[in-house]
Amino acid sequence: MLRLKKQLDNLSNAFNWLAAGAILIMMALTCADVVLRLFRHPIPGTYEIVGLMGTVGVSFALAYTTAKKGHIMVEFLTNMMPKKTQCIVAAASEFFSALLFGIIAWQSTLYALDLIHTSEVSLTVEIPVYPFVLSIAIGCFLTGLVLATDFYTSLKRIIT
């Protein structure tokens, strides 16, 4: 289990760098578009490419952010609880969160398959949309796994 957790950490870290890469591309592309616009040669489809890159920039960072406990949480009530209760609450929260991300990953995959079927493309430059929906499915699946291992850790802490 410990080895699996470590591999999962490495994987979410790697995906996080892909997300960072996507954000850098968004920045570079947008700047290039603004500058070229001055010379009346804007890059066609910048808005839609940047928007689609945004899905990668966020969903690939999801697992890493979750593993690093980087989400906004309200802690002041649970901090007053005894340690054991805190663990039980954490385990329940991780279990249901893992379930939620599992559902989202599954539904996003279905949605992507549907988009392949209808061969949906973006408006101007006609990029297929499904890979970006798939990136959300991948990001959410990974997040679900991270949460599941967190759940396992919390569970072990309750028992011991």
Next chain:
Amino acid sequence: MSPTLTGLIGIAALFILIFLRIPVGFVMAGVGFLGFGYIVSFDASMNMIAKDLFSVFGSYSLTVIPLFVLMGQLAYHSGISKRLFNAAYKFIGHWPGGLAIATVGACAAFAAICGSTNATAATMGAATLPEMKRYNYKPELATGVVAAGGSLGILIPPSVIFIVYGILTEQSIGRLFMAGLLPGLILVLLFILAIVIWTRMRPELGPKGPKVPLREKLASLSGLIETLLLFVLIMGGLFWGFFTPTEAGAIGAFGTLLLGLAGRNLTMKGFIASLAETTRISCMILVIVAGATIFGHFLAVSRIPFDIARGVSEIQLPRYAVMLIIIMVYLIGGCIIDSLALIMLTIPIFYPVVLLLGYDPIWFGVIIVLVTQIGVITPPVGINVYVVSGVARDVPLDVIFKGVLPFLAALIAGTLLLIAFPQIPLLLPGLMG
């Protein structure tokens, strides 16, 4: 069970679950998913959750968030904050409390390129606290001013809260940015006034620093000019409608990167750290936005926002009384819930009411940012206070909270001023094309 009742149970469940330390975005998504499924159908709900996520993560207007976050992170890691403070304190360090005033000035300038309160407080704290300690400033003034000054990050544009508010309410982000500018400057003045009065009453809080020769003063200005240029470029571009907020963010991030590289202030390590922080912060914000979108769909089918808006119009309270109640909710909520999460949770409920009562949506945006700004420094959650206590490990929390009090008074005065004179925040947006 009627949709309205389901909605009420949903809202109650939401608040209970949030206090169990479950990420706020997850709770909103989960409750929204279940509630929508219960009222409409679970097939529709499954469908909605995937589509909502894609529409939020892939929305062009939301890409403004990672780009402005990146800009702030790059500024932080290139040490711009230190140079800003350096310039400010060379000019006014020899006044009583001068270093504290310099801190407010530097915070305001840093807030002008950074959209987050905690980043502003953390970065300014690291740069200014050691200096104030060196000149024997009392810890309550030193830490209080950093915590309060950091809160300027969400009022002085670019501000993440304005971006999120603008997207949620379909208001122009550019106009919201412009609207935050004057109130931000007024607050800076009020903060300075608070320092002047406080150090008059207790001069030992902030002793005078050494006088600096004029040549050194002028030399320190270079640290100010780069920030000013960047700010003028971004705000000017937005003001004259030359670019979208996303483009402003991209240009700002790229400009900060170039400045950092040109001045050899940004190391490879700093660049990598900026990227890692950017993905984490952006992801954190967008997860909340996605959660709020899903929850918002549930609320819409429960018809609660409409019911509340109708109820408010039926009980015929004077409109300022309703506004007062709303502000109280933000004040109390802001003390225990993160400001961004609080706004996301409450806007779908309050916004229709505010519109119905005829308040200006841009003005309301400024007011709730101000009110949540009060929340960031109020116990027990007051996130900025914790950020500052993380930087100043030797200062106990209650000393920082004590140091924040005069600035809280200034914030409250500022809020009252803007309620009395709603034309102040609306002046600049009114001048836009």
